[in-house]
Amino acid sequence: MKIKGSTNIVGLIGHPVEHSFSPPMHNAAFKKLAMDYAYVAFDVDPDNLKSAIIGAKSLNIKGFNVTIPHKIEVLEFLDEIDEVANLIGAVNTIDFKNLKGYNTDGIGAVKAIEEITSIKNKNIVIAGAGGASRAISFYMAKFGAEAISILNRNVDNAEKLAGDVLESGLIGNVKSDSILDIDDYLDSADILIDTTPVGMHPNINDNPIASGENMHEDLVVFDAVYNPNETVLIKEAIKANAKPVYGIKMLLYQGAESFKIWTGRDAPVEVMEKALKQTLNLK
Ligand SMILES: NC(=O)c1ccc[n+]([C@@H]2O[C@H](COP(=O)([O-])OP(=O)(O)OC[C@H]3O[C@@H](n4cnc5c(N)ncnc54)[C@H](OP(=O)(O)O)[C@@H]3O)[C@@H](O)[C@H]2O)c1
Structure with a gap:
């Protein structure tokens, strides 16, 4: 993957994030489809959550996954929340097109x-x-x-x-x-x-x-x-x-659903599954 002037950024916010399996899974998908996107992980201290969201919007970041400990607190910084995510009371995906939160875990x-x-x-x-x-x-x-x-x-x-x-x-x-x-x-x-x-x-x-x-x-x-x-x-x-x-399938499909929300394209699930298994050291 080449980072260029035009590269779209998506990523993960959480605390901590360094052991996340999402960057390899999503970057493998972008590579497979030759999409000009890169997925990176951001370690965001809870005190900085609001400024992280505002800053990401200003930086034209396209989408975030959200993990522990921000899944509930982030709701108050969004403009829209998907109906089921609202019932759940937690989001794991943000689409910056409309600053809308979704929950793709379920x-x-x-x-x-x-x-x-x-x-x-x-x-x-x-x-x-x-x-x-x-x-x-x-x-x-x-x-x-x-x-x-x-x-x-x-x-x-x-x-x-x-x-x-x-x-x-x-x-x-x-x-x-x-x-x-x-x-x-x-x-x-x-x-x-x-x-x-x-x-x-x-x-x-x-x-x-x-x-x-x-x-x-x-x-x-x-x-x-x-x-x-x-x-x-x-x-x-x-x-x-x-x-x-197997539990890995839930990880896979929550990622595939987030991918679709951000890009509008169906995710290449076989490639993502292979990347996940490599990251998790599974066969
Ligand atoms: N595959 C995936 O994509 C995916 C996604 C999210 C989570 N997970 C997995 O799901 C699991 C739970 O995550 P979570 O975020 O829901 O955690 P959580 O909010 O802490 O909830 C844990 C639940 O498990 C129960 N529990 C904890 N220890 C137990 C024990 N020894 N015996 C019986 N019940 C016990 C707790 O019961 P009490 O109410 O009695 O404490 C609580 O209901 C984790 O293993 C996580 O890795 C997988």
């Missing part, structure tokens, strides 16, 4: 799962009630899930999220419960989504949130954890002959 999960099955009319169990669960829950509702059960260690957090999703009017059936009761939910579930960090590096030998013994063969099992690629939960799904969906 849609990343939708697209990852849709490689195997559609979301529509499905009975979905979601473990965890943090930021990833929030983005994913609203998007499952938006894409026509029949029922969502949010199971969490702290049941109050699950109840609060379930209430917010119900209140959105996107879906009529949202329950909350303890993650300890997960086995009771698997028989009637079509899709299990794990948004807890259980099994994440370096704790790769954690007890999985659910055992393969309780999974049926048609169950789609998506683990948002992407390091390691094959988590303890995915191992259980494989053992049970269920249908595994």
